[in-house]
Amino acid sequence: MTDADLAVTAVGAAADAINAHVPQLVADKFASKLFAQDPTLWGPAAESESAKRLSWVGLATSSRPLVDQITSLRSKFAEQGLDHVVLCGMGGSSLAPEVICATDDVPLTVLDSSQPDMVRAALDDRLEQTVVVVSSKSGSTVETDSQRRVYEQAFKDAGIDPTERIVVVTDPGSPLDKEARETGYTVFNADPDVGGRYSALTAFGLVPSGLAGADIGRLLDEAESVTVALSADDDANPALRLGAALGGTRPTRDKIVLIDAGTHAVGFGDWTEQLIAESTGKDGKGLLPVVVGDSPTGDRPAEGRRTSQAGDAGMRDESPRDQLADELWVRLVAPDDESQPTGDAVVNVGGSLGAAMLLWEAAVATAGRLIGINPFDQPDVESAKAAARELLGKGTGETAAPAYTDGAVEVRSAGPDFLGDSATVADALRALFAQLPDSGYLAVMAYVDRIADQSLADVRIPLARKLNRPVTFGFGPRFLHSTGQYHKGGPADGIFLQVTTAPTEDLPIPGREFTFGDFIASQAGGDAKVLADHGRPVLRLNMTDHEAGMAQLQQAIAEVCGA
Numbered sequence: 001m002t003d004a005d006l007a008v009t010a011v012g013a014a015a016d017a018i019n020a021h022v023p024q025l026v027a028d029k030f031a032s033k034l035f036a037q038d039p040t041l042w043g044p045a046a047e048s049e050s051a052k053r054l055s056w057v058g059l060a061t062s063s064r065p066l067v068d069q070i071t072s073l074r075s076k077f078a079e080q081g082l083d084h085v086v087l088c089g090m091g092g093s094s095l096a097p098e099v100i101c102a103t104d105d106v107p108l109t110v111l112d113s114s115q116p117d118m119v120r121a122a123l124d125d126r127l128e129q130t131v132v133v134v135s136s137k138s139g140s141t142v143e144t145d146s147q148r149r150v151y152e153q154a155f156k157d158a159g160i161d162p163t164e165r166i167v168v169v170t171d172p173g174s175p176l177d178k179e180a181r182e183t184g185y186t187v188f189n190a191d192p193d194v195g196g197r198y199s200a201l202t203a204f205g206l207v208p209s210g211l212a213g214a215d216i217g218r219l220l221d222e223a224e225s226v227t228v229a230l231s232a233d234d235d236a237n238p239a240l241r242l243g244a245a246l247g248g249t250r251p252t253r254d255k256i257v258l259i260d261a262g263t264h265a266v267g268f269g270d271w272t273e274q275l276i277a278e279s280t281g282k283d284g285k286g287l288l289p290v291v292v293g294d295s296p297t298g299d300r301p302a303e304g305r306r307t308s309q310a311g312d313a314g315m316r317d318e319s320p321r322d323q324l325a326d327e328l329w330v331r332l333v334a335p336d337d338e339s340q341p342t343g344d345a346v347v348n349v350g351g352s353l354g355a356a357m358l359l360w361e362a363a364v365a366t367a368g369r370l371i372g373i374n375p376f377d378q379p380d381v382e383s384a385k386a387a388a389r390e391l392l393g394k395g396t397g398e399t400a401a402p403a404y405t406d407g408a409v410e411v412r413s414a415g416p417d418f419l420g421d422s423a424t425v426a427d428a429l430r431a432l433f434a435q436l437p438d439s440g441y442l443a444v445m446a447y448v449d450r451i452a453d454q455s456l457a458d459v460r461i462p463l464a465r466k467l468n469r470p471v472t473f474g475f476g477p478r479f480l481h482s483t484g485q486y487h488k489g490g491p492a493d494g495i496f497l498q499v500t501t502a503p504t505e506d507l508p509i510p511g512r513e514f515t516f517g518d519f520i521a522s523q524a525g526g527d528a529k530v531l532a533d534h535g536r537p538v539l540r541l542n543m544t545d546h547e548a549g550m551a552q553l554q555q556a557i558a559e560v561c562g563a
């Protein structure tokens, strides 16, 4: 099925879900009501939130004035030789620009971390030519505020006026909005009636991307070209079809494996991951995105290959395997790919980037209705932030002594006491894996420098093969703003492997009584505590020496997975 610029082609249980649900969605006029911003579509409990979270349906038009504003600002910076754009932002404030720029092959440094070495590497990179975009809808995200503080200090130390180098994107009236205007920064206010994970076509997606040189006008054209198709009460509507496949399979297939099957959109799975996980993972329900494709975040295998044999052989970076009974495979294909998917429950999705972003936003909103949740709130994210703040108040991120230390790796558990008589890292891994429910998943959460240690993401592959269950990999604290909601609010069947490390060198945060090292440790400690409070098993491995610890971890995984 193709429409202009979009293709949603399904087979097996995915096709059955489409046939079962799309006619009713059409009869209910869901699509036209969605694009008319009807807040009642997800039930009375969701109405107050959805009433202020639906402007994204019209951004292809309403964001148009931004294009010239951003393009002229880019020209002004270019005249000054400022050609290195750094984006400070988390989750919905950075994931879309990362994909937009990687796909347009324009350079953008995405600093979405509190890991001291990663922050320092960004600070040390071409400051003289650097423009920093500080993006935060709420204006209160501590990672972003901390990144802003160190860049302000770095510019001042270099004799550079920060107001000439820092551009702020935030909601009107946010704490950041007020402070930025008082300070004299260039400020773009984003549409307040769009949530972070739906903000790709707002100033949050467009300002960093446009300043970096991406063709943001084309992006809006692409979204505009499919708005009629996506708002049509019609069986061919690609958003209704994809939404039904995502949220309407019976028996439920709630593990959504996102496979790079030749899409031109680099790292698209990372952006979709937050949209799916944070929108649906709540009330003990939801869809778990499992990204197995290329990604600028380092999920790309070490050799950096882009392949497109995914989907046919099962998955790009795993040996051919049978589809699990609770998996839906979504193959992200090239825009002109009209191949038919094969398998038990597979959907091919293709289209230009702008069109695909609007498609997925509408599809997840559709899936949310079928699953019976509010796709626009994130009720469990705050709990981890509060736990992190509590630990910071105690001056450190660590709460408990290690159960034991194996070489350069401190071993701790949180939640159920599952370590037993374990004495090594390999023993601890086996003990954690023994906690995996039949319907469960393993989430690997690595609070490390995601650029320097990007190859760590490859551990997902042997672990998935060994466990024959979905395995996700996320760099911390970035995943806290993406899949973190699902881990806490979704089905309670995850087991968690948390990796933390000693930074090469810590980094103070100007005006704060804690360092980046304290902060990231408290984020990891806080998240582990909240997961434990939800009764989830967490294995916490802390590298007291980074290189030695990482080598030990790789060796232990190889031993346990029988490599």
Ligand SMILES: O=P(O)(O)OC[C@H]1O[C@](O)(CO)[C@@H](O)[C@@H]1O
Pocket: 090, 091, 092, 093, 135, 136, 137, 138, 139, 140, 141, 144, 196, 197, 278, 378, 381, 480, 481, 482
């Ligand atoms: O743009 P902000 O307000 O800094 O929030 C960043 C991210 O953190 C969250 O609020 C929670 O994880 C996301 O929904 C959001 O995209």
